[in-house]
Amino acid sequence: xxxxxxxxxxxxxxxxxxxxxxxxxxxxxxxxxxxxxxxxxxxxxxxxxxxxxxxxxxxxxxxxxxxxxxxxxxxxxxxxxxxxxxxxxxxxxxxxxxxxxxxxxxxxxxxxxxxxxxxxxxxxxxxxxxxxxxxxxxxxxxxxxxxxxxxxxxxxxxxxxxxxxxxxxxxxxxxxxxxxxxxxxxxxxxxxxxxxxxxxxxxxxxxxxxxxxxxxxxxxxxxxxxxxxxxxxxxxxxxxxxxxxxxxxxxxxxxxxxxxxxxxxxxxxxxxxxxxxxxxxxxxxxxxxxxxxxxxxxxxxxxxx
Numbered sequence: 001x002x003x004x005x006x007x008x009x010x011x012x013x014x015x016x017x018x019x020x021x022x023x024x025x026x027x028x029x030x031x032x033x034x035x036x037x038x039x040x041x042x043x044x045x046x047x048x049x050x051x052x053x054x055x056x057x058x059x060x061x062x063x064x065x066x067x068x069x070x071x072x073x074x075x076x077x078x079x080x081x082x083x084x085x086x087x088x089x090x091x092x093x094x095x096x097x098x099x100x101x102x103x104x105x106x107x108x109x110x111x112x113x114x115x116x117x118x119x120x121x122x123x124x125x126x127x128x129x130x131x132x133x134x135x136x137x138x139x140x141x142x143x144x145x146x147x148x149x150x151x152x153x154x155x156x157x158x159x160x161x162x163x164x165x166x167x168x169x170x171x172x173x174x175x176x177x178x179x180x181x182x183x184x185x186x187x188x189x190x191x192x193x194x195x196x197x198x199x200x201x202x203x204x205x206x207x208x209x210x211x212x213x214x215x216x217x218x219x220x221x222x223x224x225x226x227x228x229x230x231x232x233x234x235x236x237x238x239x240x241x242x243x244x245x246x247x248x249x250x251x252x253x254x255x256x257x258x259x260x261x262x263x264x265x266x267x268x269x270x271x272x273x274x275x276x277x278x279x280x281x282x283x284x285x286x287x288x289x290x291x292x293x294x295x296x297x298x299x300x301x302x303x304x305x
Contacts (some may be wrong), residue, residue, distance in 0.1 A: 005268055007107045007129070008162040012041030013079035016072035017137055018046035019059035021115040022087025024138035026050060029084055032137025035052070035148045036082070038095040039157055043098065045070060046262035049084055049099060058089045065089065069119075076103040080160075084138040086114030093191070094118065109160065111278075112136055113271065117185030120281050122198045131183055133208070133270065134278030141276045151275040159278040164296040167277045169239070169267040172289040173254050176263030178237030184208035188273070191222035194229040201236030206285055207219040208242030210271030216252045219243075223256040237287045238264045239294050241271035261287050275277070 013247075017029070024116060029050075033043045046068035051060025059065060072081045083090075103126070103172055110116075110131040113211045120131045135141040136154050142156075158165045162186070183200070184190060184207040190200045211219065226232060238257050243249045250266065257264050265287050269275045285296045 003011050007079070007109050008231060009080055009109060009160045011040065012042065013201070014042045014044060014077055015080045015082055016044050016046060017049055017082050017084050018065070018068040018072055018079045019049040019051070019084045020093055020119060021059065021064050021083065021089040022057055022085055023059040028140070028143035029138040029242050031145070032084075032139075032143040035142050035153065036051070042123045044078070054088050057087060059084075060215045060281040062092050062096060062209075063222050064090075066093040067259065068098055069093065069265060070102060071103050073108060075090050076105075076183055078108065078237075080109035083110075083112030083116045083119070085136050086112065086116055086139075088114045088115055091192065092124050095290055103127055114186050115189060117194065118188035118198070119251055120185050121200055126280055130280050130282030131153065132278055133281050134159065135276040143272055149174065149274050149276070150240040152277065155275070155277040158298075159280060164278065167268050167270060167279060169265040169292045169294070171250070171266040172292065173264035173266055174255055174258045174262065175252070175289045176237070177286070177288045177290075178206055179284065179286040180204055180206045180236040180281060182206050182208060182283060184211070185278070185281065186212040187219065188214065188230070197228065200226065200231045202232055202234060206237040206239060206287060207232075208234055208239050208241060208270060208279065210243065211246060212242070212272040213305040214246050216247055216249050219246065219249050220252045220256060222300045223252075227256065230261070232260060235260060235262055237262045239268055239287055240264070240266035241268045244272040244275040263287055265289050265292060265294065
């Protein structure tokens with residue numbers, strides 16, 4: 001199986017920060033920029049990254065947020081586009097982006113998590129480029145007043161430089177080993193994309209699932225929706241990240257996922273909460289429930305950072 005190639009970063013590369021979802025806290029974003037600069041990157045901020053509008057859960061208008069994202073992706077001087085934070089709103093941009101122009105710009109790094117799952121999924125469908133699921137610069141993991149969470153920062157640095165660190169779980173729901181391209185992200189966003197052009201398919205892949213603030217019955221409903229939509233058909237394995245403020249989700253996760261007959265590894269520090277490890281979606285990975293680990297394997301001829 002060929003390993004999908006991922007774009008890597010070097011010291012001195014330019015990273016553009018945009019806000020496709022909610023508005024970032026300015027102080028936190030400034031701290032996050034400092035932490036990224038400490039890794040050796042040049043940082044530019046999208047023109048509308050700090051915007052707010054009447055719908056105060058959005059960082060400006062859909063058109064402005066989409067323009068920032070597209071401009072950054074298509075700028076030949078920019079090597080990576082980092083989303084400032086999640087929240088809500090990324091899915092509203094999918095019909096506004098010029099995918100032909102973005103495809104012509106070639107592969108770059110897209111970093112984000114949570115609501116940014118909508119972009120991870122759309123970039124996979126439209127551009128076929130791996131994307132990085134990890135901590136965002138205006139979120140507490142990188143922007144805490146006391147400093148970036150060290151394990152999260154090191155995991156991000158390693159993933160960006162081409163040597164992603166293994167991520168350990170602590171609970172096996174179904175034993176086994178599997179290899180495949182990693183996909184998925186936030187469960188709520190994946191379920192919301194069912195029936196759209198960017199609907200998820202886990203066929204031949206390992207799927208990552210995580211969420212925040214969802215009661216177990218809602219987790220059941222969303223997984224059931226994905227099951228009935230055929231998203232899990234052909235899945236090779238499941239890795240479960242964080243379930244912050246979700247009560248005890250494991251009874252329903254066992255009930256809905258173990259019958260798939262594939263390895264299911266839980267308790268990975270991926271998603272929300274701290275630490276937040278970085279993983280490449282769209283890149284080859286392996287899970288081994290005996291060692292309780294998710295390992296990523298990528299190939300690129302660029303020099304590591």
